[in-house]
Amino acid sequence: MNVEFMNPFLNNVINVLEVMGHTELQVEKPKIKKGDIAFGDISGLIGMVGPKTKGSFSITFEKQLALRVMRRMLGDNLQEIDDEVSDMVGEITNMVTGGAKKELSAKGYEFDMATPIVVAGKNHTINHKHDGHVIFIPFSSDSGKLYIEICFG
Amino acid sequence: MNVEFMNPFLNNVINVLEVMGHTELQVEKPKIKKGDIAFGDISGLIGMVGPKTKGSFSITFEKQLALRVMRRMLGDNLQEIDDEVSDMVGEITNMVTGGAKKELSAKGYEFDMATPIVVAGKNHTINHKHDGHVIFIPFSSDSGKLYIEICFG
Numbered sequence: 418m419n420v421e422f423m424n425p426f427l428n429n430v431i432n433v434l435e436v437m438g439h440t441e442l443q444v445e446k447p448k449i450k451k452g453d454i455a456f457g458d459i460s461g462l463i464g465m466v467g468p469k470t471k472g473s474f475s476i477t478f479e480k481q482l483a484l485r486v487m488r489r490m491l492g493d494n495l496q497e498i499d500d501e502v503s504d505m506v507g508e509i510t511n512m513v514t515g516g517a518k519k520e521l522s523a524k525g526y527e528f529d530m531a532t533p534i535v536v537a538g539k540n541h542t543i544n545h546k547h548d549g550h551v552i553f554i555p556f557s558s559d560s561g562k563l564y565i566e567i568c569f570g
Numbered sequence: 571m572n573v574e575f576m577n578p579f580l581n582n583v584i585n586v587l588e589v590m591g592h593t594e595l596q597v598e599k600p601k602i603k604k605g606d607i608a609f610g611d612i613s614g615l616i617g618m619v620g621p622k623t624k625g626s627f628s629i630t631f632e633k634q635l636a637l638r639v640m641r642r643m644l645g646d647n648l649q650e651i652d653d654e655v656s657d658m659v660g661e662i663t664n665m666v667t668g669g670a671k672k673e674l675s676a677k678g679y680e681f682d683m684a685t686p687i688v689v690a691g692k693n694h695t696i697n698h699k700h701d702g703h704v705i706f707i708p709f710s711s712d713s714g715k716l717y718i719e720i721c722f723g
Binding site (some may be wrong): 452460462464473475502508511519529534536539541542544545546548 | 584585587605613616617618619624625626628648653657659660663664682683684685686687688690692693694695696697698699700720
């Protein structure tokens with residue numbers, strides 16, 4: 418994967434979580450995923466298709482962080498992941514990918530987004546099936562971790 | 571969603587599982603998903619993008635069925651879901667969607683596929699975020715159930 422693709426996703430995750438979710442993220446070291454697995458409780462996934470490229474993006478939240486963002490965005494004080502949290506994660510997935518699409522388009526990389534899918538389940542794992550590298554970026558916050566994975570090219 | 575989109579996916583699931591997985595599926599009644607949730611242990615998901623349409627497809631296996639198909643395809647007698655099973659589910663996702671794409675293209679519906687993502691985790695749930703209907707189709711077999719979900723339009 419072209420590393421130029423990484424930063425627009427990284428920046429948009431930080432921006433969307435800050436502006437919409439009132440949550441400050443600290444980015445940890447991005448790395449190329451090699452069999453190592455990160456566990457999460459709710460994930461938004463989306464496919465991307467360009468004229469010569471295809472790929473996928475995912476954003477995975479620990480439960481406590483998803484619930485905290487929900488509370489900060491909508492005021493809901495939930496104890497468990499429900500349909501509203503699922504909708505929020507789908508919306509964040511759309512916003513991050515849409516923001517990255519806009520930045521990448523300005524650099525000449527065009528792609529279209531599919532519709533997002535949200536997966537919920539304690540300690541699930543995500544595995545992008547792509548011939549190229551998968552970039553894995555963990556983020557920490559005051560309420561737990563999230564991570565993103567991107568493959569494109 | 572145009573119901574014409576449904577049968578190519580349905581037929582290709584039956585065909586791929588029979589030809590590649592040596593497993594006969596009985597299709598149950600397709601329905602429009604309305605908040606009802608099906609639980610699975612491993613799922614393949616893929617995004618689809620056409621000139622005027624977008625959507626997503628998922629195929630979700632109960633663990634016993636995924637392991638049985640693995641054994642019938644590759645002879646591996648596994649007890650737990652591992653990377654090989656994940657690769658197989660990704661491959662089945664590609665083959666089913668690729669077959670459906672071919673049939674739909676012949677009818678004048680063009681779309682491109684993103685790369686698949688495989689999610690593993692006991693009793694996870696899938697939620698397609700799409701403005702239109704999500705079609706839900708359960709299948710039964712001698713080794714457990716699988717179900718597919720399609721939204722496109």
